[in-house]
Amino acid sequence: MSLVAQLIVNGIIAGSTYALVAIGLTMVFGILHFINFSHGELVMLGAYFTLALISIELSLPISISIAILLVVLVGLITDIMVFKPLRNQKADSLSLLIASIGVSIVLQSLAQLCWGRDIKVLDLPPATPIEFFGASITLVQIVMIFTVAATMFLLFAYLNFTRIGTALRATSDNEEMARVVGIDNDRVIMVLWIISSAFAAIGGILIGINTNLQIGMGLLILIKALAAIIIGSVGNIRGALIGGMVIGLSENFALIALPSQYKDAVAFTIMILVLLLKPEGIFGYKERVG
Amino acid sequence: MLLELRGVISGYGNLDILHGVDMEVDNGEIVCIIGPNGAGKSTVLKTIFGLLKPKGGTIFFAGEQIKGIDPHRLIRKGISFVPQDKNVFLSLTVEENLAMGAYTRPNMVEKGKELVFSRFPSLYDRRDIRACYLSGGERKLLAIGIALMLEPSLLLLDEPSMGLSPKYKKALFDKITEINQGGIPILIVEQNAYKALKISHRGYVLDMGKNKFQGESGELLVNSQIKKLYLGG
Ligand SMILES: Nc1ncnc2c1ncn2[C@@H]1O[C@H](COP(=O)(O)OP(=O)(O)OP(=O)(O)O)[C@@H](O)[C@H]1O
Ligand SMILES: [Mg+2]
Numbered sequence: 001m002s003l004v005a006q007l008i009v010n011g012i013i014a015g016s017t018y019a020l021v022a023i024g025l026t027m028v029f030g031i032l033h034f035i036n037f038s039h040g041e042l043v044m045l046g047a048y049f050t051l052a053l054i055s056i057e058l059s060l061p062i063s064i065s066i067a068i069l070l071v072v073l074v075g076l077i078t079d080i081m082v083f084k085p086l087r088n089q090k091a092d093s094l095s096l097l098i099a100s101i102g103v104s105i106v107l108q109s110l111a112q113l114c115w116g117r118d119i120k121v122l123d124l125p126p127a128t129p130i131e132f133f134g135a136s137i138t139l140v141q142i143v144m145i146f147t148v149a150a151t152m153f154l155l156f157a158y159l160n161f162t163r164i165g166t167a168l169r170a171t172s173d174n175e176e177m178a179r180v181v182g183i184d185n186d187r188v189i190m191v192l193w194i195i196s197s198a199f200a201a202i203g204g205i206l207i208g209i210n211t212n213l214q215i216g217m218g219l220l221i222l223i224k225a226l227a228a229i230i231i232g233s234v235g236n237i238r239g240a241l242i243g244g245m246v247i248g249l250s251e252n253f254a255l256i257a258l259p260s261q262y263k264d265a266v267a268f269t270i271m272i273l274v275l276l277l278k279p280e281g282i283f284g285y286k287e288r289v290g
Numbered sequence: 291m292l293l294e295l296r297g298v299i300s301g302y303g304n305l306d307i308l309h310g311v312d313m314e315v316d317n318g319e320i321v322c323i324i325g326p327n328g329a330g331k332s333t334v335l336k337t338i339f340g341l342l343k344p345k346g347g348t349i350f351f352a353g354e355q356i357k358g359i360d361p362h363r364l365i366r367k368g369i370s371f372v373p374q375d376k377n378v379f380l381s382l383t384v385e386e387n388l389a390m391g392a393y394t395r396p397n398m399v400e401k402g403k404e405l406v407f408s409r410f411p412s413l414y415d416r417r418d419i420r421a422c423y424l425s426g427g428e429r430k431l432l433a434i435g436i437a438l439m440l441e442p443s444l445l446l447l448d449e450p451s452m453g454l455s456p457k458y459k460k461a462l463f464d465k466i467t468e469i470n471q472g473g474i475p476i477l478i479v480e481q482n483a484y485k486a487l488k489i490s491h492r493g494y495v496l497d498m499g500k501n502k503f504q505g506e507s508g509e510l511l512v513n514s515q516i517k518k519l520y521l522g523g
Contacts, residue, residue: 182362
């Protein structure tokens with residue numbers, strides 16, 4: 001019993017970080033029609049900026065806030081310097097994807113210059129686990145789960161109840177019609193990058209708090225997020241949220257039967273099963289974003 | 291003259307579709323554009339609305355040259371466009387769709403919705419439903435509703451009756467006449483040439499990207515050549 005409770009707790013923690021990362025990835029795809037490979041590096045930078053800010057003696061909340069802002073800035077800069085010029089040239093999805101792999105490599109190299117290749121850990125006060133239905137969970141982890149829930153709630157409120165949020169869904173749904181009603185595409189795309197980068201940063205910070213930091217950490221999380229968005233139908237935000245949770249929970253539950261080094265294979269087994277059985281994803285067709 | 295096209299040349303990329311089109315719409319009028327498939331009817335509307343940039347000619351709206359101006363600026367000048375297809379946001383609710391119709395003027399959302407719902411009461415009952423769950427007929431009304439949100443001074447309609455059953459078609463044409471009588475001039479493209487000439491004041495026959503015939507709709511309806519070529523006998 002306590003094992004199941006522990007697996008649920010661990011699964012939710014992992015799943016919520018995957019979901020945060022997957023949401024940004026799927027939103028960018030919904031509007032700009034490419035898989036942003038450098039999204040994983042935004043995750044990594046979220047964690048490393050926090051590390052750097054803590055090391056200059058800033059408090060954790062302040063470090064986290066500044067780190068998120070910095071990652072948003074990086075996200076916006078990659079768009080202005082790389083993706084926007086390509087869009088203006090009417091580049092296809094493949095060119096954008098390949099450009100994003102380039103961006104990913106550049107960001108990783110820059111990070112390596114700053115921080116080196118060694119594994120790092122965030123310098124946080126030691127957390128004492130508390131008992132929760134037989135599972136052990138730290139206070140920090142509880143805060144993490146609530147943070148993710150609050151962040152998601154804010155996003156859904158923003159997308160459903162504000163003018164720009166609705167315009168974002170409208171653009172993702174029907175770009176040509178968005179132009180016909182006069183939606184300001186540049187503004188929508190800017191908001192898109194802000195949300196997607198901030199979510200990536202939060203995901204990275206959570207991973208940093210929960211485990212450790214590696215320069216290459218972006219790739220694995222990116223690939224898991226990719227599996228999550230395919231499970232939940234590409235372009236669908238709710239689908240990305242659920243896809244992330246499905247992967248987080250199932251890879252933890254797989255530990256009952258499998259040694260831990262097979263954990264990562266579970267996400268992809270599920271993804272392939274979904275592709276075979278329901279290629280349009282669980283939330284296929286109609287509902288796109290929102 | 292509210293809208294005036296002179297010698298408009300336009301198309302897609304290097305491909306010219308319109309080879310010098312002339313057209314006029316005056317206040318109060320319904321003007322129809324008819325012609326065979328591929329004649330360039332939709333291209334005319336897209337060019338007026340700035341979705342395509344003309345390579346030649348002039349387009350005047352309310353006395354001002356609007357050639358090459360972007361859609362969001364034309365909306366502010368009072369032009370609304372209902373595209374031929376994919377003209378609603380399928381994943382948005384009816385109300386959200388209408389709100390997007392007033393995206394450029396957020397303070398007009400409430401007033402616009404009131405206006406659209408009073409004109410199309412059936413949409414009011416379905417206001418919280420996503421557009422993908424509407425019937426084909428309701429979807430057409432929604433598409434027109436989106437365009438009416440800002441009370442335009444010129445409405446461009448591209449084949450609004452396409453794909454509707456005869457009963458729905460009649461109701462839709464009645465609505466279009468009503469909208470026009472409410473004071474909105476309309477430039478309408480129609481596949482159903484007979485019906486289009488019936489409800490409009492004047493008409494243009496477009497063929498191969500050029501003006502072929504034009505005149506009072508009543509006269510075009512009885513013109514023997516047009517009858518033979520476009521009205522099926
Ligand atoms: N996006 C596009 N790119 C290239 N050519 C196009 C495009 N859209 C239309 N065309 C071409 O332009 C020509 C005119 O098209 P248009 O849509 O204006 O015709 P139409 O008179 O509206 O026809 P229909 O009655 O079928 O709607 C056609 O030959 C069509 O193939
Ligand atoms: Mg057409």
